[in-house]
Amino acid sequence: MINKIEHIGIAIKDAKSSVELFSKLFNTQPYKKESVVSEKVNTIFFQVGGNKIELLEATSSESAIAKFIEKKGEGIHHIAFDVENIFEEIKRLKSEGFVFINEEPKHGADNKLIAFIHPKSSNGVLIELCQEIK
Numbered sequence: 001m002i003n004k005i006e007h008i009g010i011a012i013k014d015a016k017s018s019v020e021l022f023s024k025l026f027n028t029q030p031y032k033k034e035s036v037v038s039e040k041v042n043t044i045f046f047q048v049g050g051n052k053i054e055l056l057e058a059t060s061s062e063s064a065i066a067k068f069i070e071k072k073g074e075g076i077h078h079i080a081f082d083v084e085n086i087f088e089e090i091k092r093l094k095s096e097g098f099v100f101i102n103e104e105p106k107h108g109a110d111n112k113l114i115a116f117i118h119p120k121s122s123n124g125v126l127i128e129l130c131q132e133i134k
């Protein structure tokens with residue numbers, strides 16, 4: 001079951017200036033900063049009412065975020081949905097014809113198991129499924 005939008009991910013070039021910008025926009029400071037070494041990204045989380053915004057900064061030119069910015073520029077990178085059971089959702093969505101970037105859930109930021117659906121199978125939108133690790 002898909003419960004709700006968990007967060008929206010935004011690709012940024014520079015954490016320092018973007019944290020300043022989004023702190024002004026939301027009138028609050030980020031509540032968490034976390035590096036995901038395996039993904040070569042720094043993540044920065046803002047809580048906005050009941051919603052979360054994740055800023056993603058590449059730590060290497062090899063990072064998917066660096067490649068995204070090179071192609072499309074900064075901006076909305078993905079929408080993440082909170083799921084009850086990520087393994088079941090992957091199975092269900094694969095049977096519906098969705099193509100996953102990683103079919104095996106991996107550890108993401110913010111204590112989550114995550115899997116990405118390839119944007120070519122979802123109208124150009126990169127979709128992240130995430131399940132909180134309890």
Ligand code: ZN
Nearest residue numbers: 009054080128
């Ligand atoms: Zn995300």
